[in-house]
Amino acid sequence: MANEKYYCPDCLNELEEESGCGSVSYFCNTCKKLVSRSKMLSKNERTEGKEKE
Numbered sequence: 001m002a003n004e005k006y007y008c009p010d011c012l013n014e015l016e017e018e019s020g021c022g023s024v025s026y027f028c029n030t031c032k033k034l035v036s037r038s039k040m041l042s043k044n045e046r047t048e049g050k051e052k053e
């Protein structure tokens with residue numbers, strides 16, 4: 001599978017993927033914090049969240 005993009009649940013900006021020491025983490029440059037895999041949004045989830053407004 002190709003690299004999927006993930007988005008911050010708070011600001012909906014794209015998360016930066018940081019890999020090191022065998023593990024991957026996702027960081028939001030806008031919120032300046034790490035986002036856990038359970039909280040980050042996929043592209044589809046991000047779109048749906050926006051339309052719910």
Ligand SMILES: [Zn+2]
Pocket residue numbers: 008009010011012013028029030031032
């Ligand atoms: Zn954010």
